Amino acid sequence: MNVVRKTSLAVSSLILGLYLYVYVLNGIMRIPIPYMRNYGENTILVSSWALATGRGLYRWSEFTSVPVIISPYAPIGYLLFAVLIKVWGITYAPGRLIMFVAMLGCAGMIIAISLRMGMNKIPSVVSGLLFLATYPVTLWSAMYRMDFLALLFELIAVFLLLRPGNSIWRSAAFVITAVLAGYTKQHNFMLVVGALLGLILFGDRAKRKHLIFLGAAYAVTAVVVLAVIEIVTHGSFHRFVISSFRSLAYWRTQLDETIKMLKDPITSCIIILGIIGVSLDKKYRWVATSIIFGFVIAIRLVLIRGGSINYYFEPLAACCIGVAALSNHIEYYVKNRDWQTVILCGCLSLCVIGSGYLRKAYEHLYWPWQYVDVYRYNSKPSYIIKRLKSLCPPGGLILADFSDRPLFADCVPVMSDPYLLTLMAEDGKWDPSLVVKALREKRVAVVLLREKLSYPEPMLFLPKEVAQAVVENYEQVPITSMFSIYVPKKDQTSGAK
Numbered sequence: 001m002n003v004v005r006k007t008s009l010a011v012s013s014l015i016l017g018l019y020l021y022v023y024v025l026n027g028i029m030r031i032p033i034p035y036m037r038n039y040g041e042n043t044i045l046v047s048s049w050a051l052a053t054g055r056g057l058y059r060w061s062e063f064t065s066v067p068v069i070i071s072p073y074a075p076i077g078y079l080l081f082a083v084l085i086k087v088w089g090i091t092y093a094p095g096r097l098i099m100f101v102a103m104l105g106c107a108g109m110i111i112a113i114s115l116r117m118g119m120n121k122i123p124s125v126v127s128g129l130l131f132l133a134t135y136p137v138t139l140w141s142a143m144y145r146m147d148f149l150a151l152l153f154e155l156i157a158v159f160l161l162l163r164p165g166n167s168i169w170r171s172a173a174f175v176i177t178a179v180l181a182g183y184t185k186q187h188n189f190m191l192v193v194g195a196l197l198g199l200i201l202f203g204d205r206a207k208r209k210h211l212i213f214l215g216a217a218y219a220v221t222a223v224v225v226l227a228v229i230e231i232v233t234h235g236s237f238h239r240f241v242i243s244s245f246r247s248l249a250y251w252r253t254q255l256d257e258t259i260k261m262l263k264d265p266i267t268s269c270i271i272i273l274g275i276i277g278v279s280l281d282k283k284y285r286w287v288a289t290s291i292i293f294g295f296v297i298a299i300r301l302v303l304i305r306g307g308s309i310n311y312y313f314e315p316l317a318a319c320c321i322g323v324a325a326l327s328n329h330i331e332y333y334v335k336n337r338d339w340q341t342v343i344l345c346g347c348l349s350l351c352v353i354g355s356g357y358l359r360k361a362y363e364h365l366y367w368p369w370q371y372v373d374v375y376r377y378n379s380k381p382s383y384i385i386k387r388l389k390s391l392c393p394p395g396g397l398i399l400a401d402f403s404d405r406p407l408f409a410d411c412v413p414v415m416s417d418p419y420l421l422t423l424m425a426e427d428g429k430w431d432p433s434l435v436v437k438a439l440r441e442k443r444v445a446v447v448l449l450r451e452k453l454s455y456p457e458p459m460l461f462l463p464k465e466v467a468q469a470v471v472e473n474y475e476q477v478p479i480t481s482m483f484s485i486y487v488p489k490k491d492q493t494s495g496a497k
Contacts, residue, residue: 027103030142031096035382035404041092041144042404043417047071048081049090049407050416058233058240066397066438069416071240075229076184077146090407095144102148103141107131109155110317114324116162117284127324134316135264136309147310150188153181155317158195166210175217182222186241187301190314192218194293198286257309258302267316274319277326284325290318384448384483385409391477391487392445397438399470400448401461402483414444418461425463432463439469447474447486 036042050069051057057071057078071078084094107128114124131137140147157178160170181188196215200208229237262268278288294315301311388409392398398406403413414435415421424430438444447470451459455467462470474486 027100027142031093031100033092034408036092036144036402038140038143038145039402039419042402043070043420044073044077044081044144044146045090045092046403046407046413046416047073048078048085051078052082052085058229058236064434066434066443067412067414067416068421068435070420072417072420073146074183074186074241075237076180077149080149081144092144096142099145099148100142102152103132103137105152106148106155106313106317109152109159110320113155113159113162114321116159117321117325119324119328123324123327126327127320130266130270130323131317131320133266134270134320135261135267136312136316140310145310146185147188147313150181150184151191151313151317153177153184154188154191154314157181157192161192161195161199161211161214166207171210171214171217174214175221178218179221179225183225187297187311188314190294190297191290191318194290194318195286197293198289201289202282202285257307258299258312261309261312270316270323271319273326274322277322277324277329280329281325284322287318287321287325291315291322294318384479384481384485387477387479387481387485388446388448391485396445397443398446398448399435399439399444399466401451402448405448411445414438422459422461422463425465432466435463436465436469439466439473442473442488445487449484449486450482453484453486 030037036045047057047069050071055069057075059069080098081095084098085091088094110131111124111128114127115121119127132141154177157174160174160177163170178189178192181192196211196218200211200215203211226237262271275288275291278284278291295312298311298315301307302309384405385408388398388405388411392406392409392411394410396411397414398409398411399414400406401418403416403418406413421430421432425432439447449461451461453459453462453467453470455464455471458464459467470486473489475489477485477487479485
């Protein structure tokens with residue numbers, strides 16, 4: 001092996017080793033954080049807790065009584081998290097660990113798909129690692145969310161779609177994994193549908209009938225499963241998962257997160273180079289279809305009020321495969337193998353050094369001997385939880401905008417997802433009068449707010465009527481915390497006696 005090639009491989013391997021060390025290490029250190037890292041983790045924890053404690057999912061009766069439990073996602077993630085709560089209790093750690101492993105599995109499946117498409121090993125490995133380096137993925141790593149598990153199912157389905165032959169078992173596995181993706185998170189169909197459309201339109205004509213059959217089988221199975229869930233839940237599944245999002249402020253100004261993503265140079269380069277890569281060869285047109293279809297659907301979903309950049313995971317995964325296709329073309333333009341290696345290793349190293357994750361990771365870098373101390377620190381019950389336990393009896397009601405805090409205090413949150421319920425109240429899809437009544441009757445032991453109580457100004461996490469009821473019937477407890485605690489006002493008549 002040439003000295004230049006050896007040196008480039010050694011340097012890139014060193015940088016890659018540091019990158020993976022920081023990546024995995026910081027993912028591990030995020031797992032034991034006891035409270036939510038992102039709004040959404042708490043709402044999923046509460047819904048999973050409701051399922052684990054027998055309250056169930058998608059029950060309209062649970063939506064018209066206190067506590068108000070809303071479950072806006074497909075059931076598989078909730079079922080998994082409910083099992084984890086049964087085994088380990090109310091904690092984020094097991095779910096985050098599974099999602100972190102699923103994220104690494106997604107990178108592995110991108111590598112496997114690239115290899116299945118006939119790409120060389122180095123470009124294929126680059127495609128998987130670049131997926132980990134994108135801004136949305138690094139931002140959402142090790143979160144208590146369903147996204148990476150759903151994406152893993154979807155990538156497995158695409159991999160099975162590319163396998164040669166028409167085996168009945170492989171076809172069944174494709175349909176099962178594709179349906180699992182959609183029922184882990186209802187929006188995870190973009191890659192599968194885009195790949196099917198692309199392969200039917202631009203792929204081998206001899207396989208076209210089989211692909212149409214697979215598409216039909218996938219659609220029929222998904223519809224049958226939907227019908228069964230609708231029957232079991234008496235139509236509540238549709239109300240919670242589909243109707244609650246249908247008119248939640250589409251096309252309002254929700255571009256901030258997308259602009260942040262595009263400002264990240266690595267993510268922007270991956271999108272541009274991925275599109276170029278799939279444009280150079282006809283056999284990659286199905287990837288181009290997945291990219292276009294994925295971005296069209298994802299942009300619409302992100303523009304929902306409350307939408308976020310996690311909807312870009314699927315088209316970004318397709319773009320990473322496109323980058324591998326572009327890298328694979330280097331051998332046609334650069335004949336010298338040493339220079340091929342230098343170019344590929346140099347590009348990988350630049351991407352690793354420049355990735356937003358690595359920049360952020362150095363700010364919070366823990367070394368192996370610090371694991372125990374950090375874990376012990378994160379495991380300590382916070383001051384606010386101690387105060388909640390002193391003010392609210394076990395099983396009592398707490399109205400909290402961060403709805404996981406009541407669970408850690410052995411109490412019950414009044415609203416599982418205050419943000420979504422506030423939006424639904426604004427759109428006339430939910431009547432908050434039952435919560436207002438509970439507050440006026442002082443059945444709610446404590447009100448815990450991170451957001452400033454700004455009535456009569458509108459709030460993000462409380463409907464206007466609920467905020468008014470808090471102001472009229474509750475008084476603030478002086479505490480030293482970023483949270484504010486309110487307890488029922490004392491009855492003046494009893495005070496006079």
